Amino acid sequence: MTGRTPGFSRPFLPVSLFPVAAILAAGLVGGALCLAAPPGTAPGAAKRLLQPTVDPQPPMGLTVDVVSLQKNAAGGVASLLLRVTADVGVEGAVVSAKAPANLVFADGSAVRTWNVDLTTASTLAIPVDVIVPEDGRYVIPAEVAGTVRGKPIRRGAACRLLVGVEEQAARIRGGANEYQAAEAGEPAP
Secondary structure, eight states: OTTOOTTOSSOOOOTTHHHHHHHHHHHHHHHHHHHSOOTTOOTTHHHHHTSOOOOOOOSEEEEEEEEEEEEOSSOEEEEEEEEEEESSOBEEEEEEEEOOTTOEETTSOSEEEEEOOBSSSEEEEEEEEEEEOSOEEEEEEEEEEEEETTEEEEEEEEEEEEESSOOOOOEEETTEEEOOOOOTTSOOO
16 A cells, blocks of 8 residues: 555655746746736836837828939939828928939929918828939938927938949848949949
Protein backbone atom coordinates (compact mmCIF):
# COMPACT_ATOMS: atom_id res chain seq x y z
CA MET A 1 0.00 0.00 0.00
CA THR A 2 2.09 2.85 -1.22
CA GLY A 3 0.88 6.39 -0.98
CA ARG A 4 -1.64 5.58 1.77
CA THR A 5 -1.41 6.38 5.39
CA PRO A 6 -2.68 3.67 7.74
CA GLY A 7 -6.12 4.58 8.95
CA PHE A 8 -6.99 6.92 6.02
CA SER A 9 -8.98 5.81 3.02
CA ARG A 10 -7.80 8.55 0.61
CA PRO A 11 -4.26 8.70 -0.83
CA PHE A 12 -2.15 11.67 0.27
CA LEU A 13 -0.23 13.93 -2.09
CA PRO A 14 3.50 13.45 -2.11
CA VAL A 15 5.35 16.27 -0.41
CA SER A 16 7.25 17.10 -3.62
CA LEU A 17 4.06 18.44 -5.30
CA PHE A 18 3.44 21.15 -2.69
CA PRO A 19 6.20 23.52 -3.95
CA VAL A 20 4.93 23.19 -7.53
CA ALA A 21 1.38 24.02 -6.46
CA ALA A 22 2.62 26.99 -4.42
CA ILE A 23 4.61 28.39 -7.38
CA LEU A 24 1.61 27.97 -9.70
CA ALA A 25 -0.73 29.76 -7.28
CA ALA A 26 1.77 32.60 -6.73
CA GLY A 27 2.12 33.05 -10.50
CA LEU A 28 -1.64 33.31 -11.00
CA VAL A 29 -2.09 35.76 -8.13
CA GLY A 30 0.98 37.83 -9.19
CA GLY A 31 -0.23 37.99 -12.80
CA ALA A 32 -3.59 39.32 -11.67
CA LEU A 33 -1.86 41.96 -9.57
CA CYS A 34 0.23 43.11 -12.56
CA LEU A 35 -2.93 43.69 -14.58
CA ALA A 36 -4.52 45.75 -11.84
CA ALA A 37 -4.64 49.51 -12.22
CA PRO A 38 -2.03 51.55 -10.34
CA PRO A 39 -3.18 52.95 -7.01
CA GLY A 40 -5.24 56.12 -7.31
CA THR A 41 -6.71 55.37 -10.77
CA ALA A 42 -10.37 54.89 -11.51
CA PRO A 43 -11.82 51.42 -12.11
CA GLY A 44 -11.46 50.46 -15.77
CA ALA A 45 -8.44 52.73 -16.21
CA ALA A 46 -6.19 49.70 -16.65
CA LYS A 47 -7.84 49.00 -20.01
CA ARG A 48 -7.07 52.54 -21.18
CA LEU A 49 -3.40 52.11 -20.23
CA LEU A 50 -3.05 49.21 -22.67
CA GLN A 51 -4.36 51.13 -25.72
CA PRO A 52 -1.81 52.25 -28.35
CA THR A 53 -0.81 55.90 -28.49
CA VAL A 54 -1.87 57.81 -31.60
CA ASP A 55 0.07 60.92 -32.59
CA PRO A 56 -2.14 63.91 -33.34
CA GLN A 57 -2.37 65.07 -36.93
CA PRO A 58 -1.47 68.69 -37.69
CA PRO A 59 -4.58 70.86 -38.06
CA MET A 60 -3.38 72.25 -41.39
CA GLY A 61 -1.61 70.70 -44.38
CA LEU A 62 -0.24 71.57 -47.80
CA THR A 63 0.62 69.49 -50.87
CA VAL A 64 2.12 70.57 -54.19
CA ASP A 65 1.59 68.31 -57.22
CA VAL A 66 2.51 68.52 -60.91
CA VAL A 67 -0.76 68.20 -62.84
CA SER A 68 0.68 68.45 -66.36
CA LEU A 69 3.83 69.40 -68.24
CA GLN A 70 3.76 70.91 -71.71
CA LYS A 71 7.25 70.17 -73.06
CA ASN A 72 8.80 72.58 -75.56
CA ALA A 73 12.07 72.23 -77.51
CA ALA A 74 13.88 73.60 -74.46
CA GLY A 75 11.94 73.88 -71.24
CA GLY A 76 8.16 74.00 -71.05
CA VAL A 77 5.14 75.02 -69.00
CA ALA A 78 4.25 73.09 -65.85
CA SER A 79 0.80 73.23 -64.31
CA LEU A 80 0.91 72.78 -60.53
CA LEU A 81 -1.86 72.29 -57.99
CA LEU A 82 -1.40 73.57 -54.45
CA ARG A 83 -3.87 71.86 -52.12
CA VAL A 84 -4.43 73.37 -48.65
CA THR A 85 -6.37 71.43 -46.00
CA ALA A 86 -7.53 72.65 -42.62
CA ASP A 87 -9.19 70.51 -39.95
CA VAL A 88 -9.90 73.54 -37.76
CA GLY A 89 -10.55 77.19 -38.51
CA VAL A 90 -7.35 79.01 -39.53
CA GLU A 91 -7.37 82.80 -39.42
CA GLY A 92 -5.28 84.98 -41.74
CA ALA A 93 -4.15 82.05 -43.91
CA VAL A 94 -1.63 82.98 -46.61
CA VAL A 95 -0.27 80.53 -49.19
CA SER A 96 3.01 81.38 -50.90
CA ALA A 97 5.11 79.68 -53.56
CA LYS A 98 8.57 80.57 -54.81
CA ALA A 99 9.99 79.71 -58.21
CA PRO A 100 13.67 78.71 -58.28
CA ALA A 101 16.27 80.62 -60.31
CA ASN A 102 15.40 81.12 -64.01
CA LEU A 103 11.77 80.02 -63.50
CA VAL A 104 8.80 82.37 -63.30
CA PHE A 105 5.11 81.96 -62.74
CA ALA A 106 2.70 82.64 -65.62
CA ASP A 107 2.25 86.26 -64.46
CA GLY A 108 6.05 86.86 -64.70
CA SER A 109 6.73 86.90 -60.95
CA ALA A 110 9.17 84.70 -59.04
CA VAL A 111 7.02 84.64 -55.87
CA ARG A 112 3.24 84.21 -55.66
CA THR A 113 1.03 84.68 -52.59
CA TRP A 114 -2.66 84.01 -52.08
CA ASN A 115 -4.82 85.08 -49.15
CA VAL A 116 -7.20 82.16 -48.58
CA ASP A 117 -10.26 81.77 -46.38
CA LEU A 118 -9.81 78.81 -44.03
CA THR A 119 -11.92 80.14 -41.15
CA THR A 120 -13.98 76.96 -41.43
CA ALA A 121 -12.40 73.54 -41.78
CA SER A 122 -12.08 72.98 -45.52
CA THR A 123 -9.87 72.04 -48.46
CA LEU A 124 -8.84 74.52 -51.14
CA ALA A 125 -7.10 73.89 -54.47
CA ILE A 126 -5.01 76.60 -56.13
CA PRO A 127 -3.88 75.99 -59.74
CA VAL A 128 -0.75 77.79 -60.92
CA ASP A 129 1.44 77.63 -64.05
CA VAL A 130 5.25 77.84 -64.04
CA ILE A 131 7.26 78.76 -67.13
CA VAL A 132 10.47 76.74 -67.41
CA PRO A 133 12.96 78.26 -69.90
CA GLU A 134 15.37 75.29 -70.04
CA ASP A 135 15.51 71.58 -69.25
CA GLY A 136 16.61 70.53 -65.78
CA ARG A 137 15.67 69.45 -62.28
CA TYR A 138 13.85 72.00 -60.15
CA VAL A 139 12.29 72.12 -56.69
CA ILE A 140 9.35 74.46 -56.14
CA PRO A 141 8.68 75.17 -52.45
CA ALA A 142 5.36 76.35 -51.06
CA GLU A 143 4.18 77.39 -47.61
CA VAL A 144 0.93 78.13 -45.81
CA ALA A 145 0.85 80.23 -42.63
CA GLY A 146 -1.94 81.38 -40.35
CA THR A 147 -3.11 81.39 -36.74
CA VAL A 148 -5.15 78.81 -34.87
CA ARG A 149 -6.67 79.93 -31.57
CA GLY A 150 -4.20 82.82 -31.45
CA LYS A 151 -1.11 80.64 -32.04
CA PRO A 152 0.87 80.87 -35.29
CA ILE A 153 1.04 77.73 -37.41
CA ARG A 154 3.06 77.13 -40.56
CA ARG A 155 3.32 74.17 -42.93
CA GLY A 156 5.49 73.72 -45.98
CA ALA A 157 5.80 71.38 -48.93
CA ALA A 158 7.86 71.14 -52.09
CA CYS A 159 7.45 69.66 -55.52
CA ARG A 160 10.20 68.15 -57.64
CA LEU A 161 9.85 69.20 -61.27
CA LEU A 162 11.79 67.28 -63.94
CA VAL A 163 11.78 68.91 -67.38
CA GLY A 164 13.55 67.09 -70.21
CA VAL A 165 15.59 64.92 -67.81
CA GLU A 166 15.12 61.49 -66.30
CA GLU A 167 15.08 60.69 -62.62
CA GLN A 168 18.28 58.92 -61.66
CA ALA A 169 17.55 55.53 -60.17
CA ALA A 170 19.13 55.00 -56.79
CA ARG A 171 21.67 52.22 -56.40
CA ILE A 172 20.96 49.67 -53.73
CA ARG A 173 24.01 49.05 -51.61
CA GLY A 174 23.96 47.15 -48.35
CA GLY A 175 20.15 47.16 -48.34
CA ALA A 176 19.88 50.98 -48.51
CA ASN A 177 19.42 53.51 -51.32
CA GLU A 178 22.61 55.27 -52.30
CA TYR A 179 22.55 58.65 -54.04
CA GLN A 180 25.49 60.49 -55.51
CA ALA A 181 26.27 63.76 -53.74
CA ALA A 182 25.54 67.00 -55.60
CA GLU A 183 28.47 69.15 -56.61
CA ALA A 184 28.69 72.74 -55.34
CA GLY A 185 26.38 75.00 -57.32
CA GLU A 186 24.49 72.03 -58.77
CA PRO A 187 20.82 71.50 -57.88
CA ALA A 188 20.14 68.57 -55.58
CA PRO A 189 18.63 65.47 -57.24
